[in-house]
Amino acid sequence: MQKSLFALAAAAALTLSITPAVAEQKYQPEYRLSTVLGTAFPWGKGGERWAELVKEKTQGRINIKMYPGTSLVAGDQTREFTAIRQGVIDLAVGSSINWSPQVKELNLFSLPFLVPDYRATDALTQGETGKMIFKAIEKNGVVPLAWGENGFREISNSKHEIKTPADMKGMKFRVVGSPLFNDTFTALGANPTQMSWADAQPALASGAVDGQENPISVFLGAKISTVGQKYLTQWGYMNDPLIFVVNRRVWESWSKADQDAVREAAIQAGKEEIALARKGLTATDNSLWKEVEAQNVKVTRPNAVELEQFKKLTQPVREKWAKTIGTDLVKKAEAEIAASHK
Numbered sequence: 001m002q003k004s005l006f007a008l009a010a011a012a013a014l015t016l017s018i019t020p021a022v023a024e025q026k027y028q029p030e031y032r033l034s035t036v037l038g039t040a041f042p043w044g045k046g047g048e049r050w051a052e053l054v055k056e057k058t059q060g061r062i063n064i065k066m067y068p069g070t071s072l073v074a075g076d077q078t079r080e081f082t083a084i085r086q087g088v089i090d091l092a093v094g095s096s097i098n099w100s101p102q103v104k105e106l107n108l109f110s111l112p113f114l115v116p117d118y119r120a121t122d123a124l125t126q127g128e129t130g131k132m133i134f135k136a137i138e139k140n141g142v143v144p145l146a147w148g149e150n151g152f153r154e155i156s157n158s159k160h161e162i163k164t165p166a167d168m169k170g171m172k173f174r175v176v177g178s179p180l181f182n183d184t185f186t187a188l189g190a191n192p193t194q195m196s197w198a199d200a201q202p203a204l205a206s207g208a209v210d211g212q213e214n215p216i217s218v219f220l221g222a223k224i225s226t227v228g229q230k231y232l233t234q235w236g237y238m239n240d241p242l243i244f245v246v247n248r249r250v251w252e253s254w255s256k257a258d259q260d261a262v263r264e265a266a267i268q269a270g271k272e273e274i275a276l277a278r279k280g281l282t283a284t285d286n287s288l289w290k291e292v293e294a295q296n297v298k299v300t301r302p303n304a305v306e307l308e309q310f311k312k313l314t315q316p317v318r319e320k321w322a323k324t325i326g327t328d329l330v331k332k333a334e335a336e337i338a339a340s341h342k
């Protein structure tokens, strides 16, 4: 009798002790996915596609709702990573720029004139560099799954053509999250102001700033030419990758099979999103550039000598930031870029 009572108590204790773990395993009716841009852009389409593929591959067990405009952090995109880590956001497709205040290694992609083209981009994200970056994200408490792309960021303004840094002198530019951009634009003789994307558009419209930099798909999708941005320079100074991630606790609450499904969905959505982000911006299909020109925007393409002036002035920024990013990572990236061009 005593023995069986004891067994009963032990069983009860066991049940009690495993209850919290079981509760954690419970799936939420809905998971919140954060993006900066919505479905008028490759970025938002990538998020939407991920959600769709996850639903399909998990037979509806994981149901994702997308929140564009970084609305879960009131549009403050530099706070997005912290919100993912804390669980305010469950999943995100986010820019390397917006998360670099928290994950220093992500500043790598913002080093001016480091990544020359798509081949070099792919060499980094698909190579050792990409693995090192994913490790850094993991170390910061978030689970990285796949790469996407915002795109090469080109510079526009309302004043005049920019061919060399001299043309930027004293001009006011809206820049994005990381302080690295302040350094780059200051080195070029311009006057940078950091603000969110939500604030950027009214600032351009009112003339509070003269210019901005963003991929062509964003310039077109957000109709930036309608707020007086009539000069655009293709300088390709950086390509901004996107990363598909999940909050760690949410990730651990899913079965192995569902984790695999979410990862596969992210990889597939990422591939499709990258193709979309590059569409119309290649040598064989430059239809997006034609669209820009059709909006009465003067497109300027600096020659090699002119480009060299931008590179030379921003070289000290690269050297300064390499220390923050980690010289091993920067060296690895440079080697992978060089190898991609052999």
Ligand code: X2X
Pocket: 036, 037, 077, 095, 097, 098, 150, 176, 196, 197, 213, 214, 215, 218, 240
């Ligand atoms: O804020 C921007 O410029 C944007 C939309 O490109 C990013 O989120 C990095």
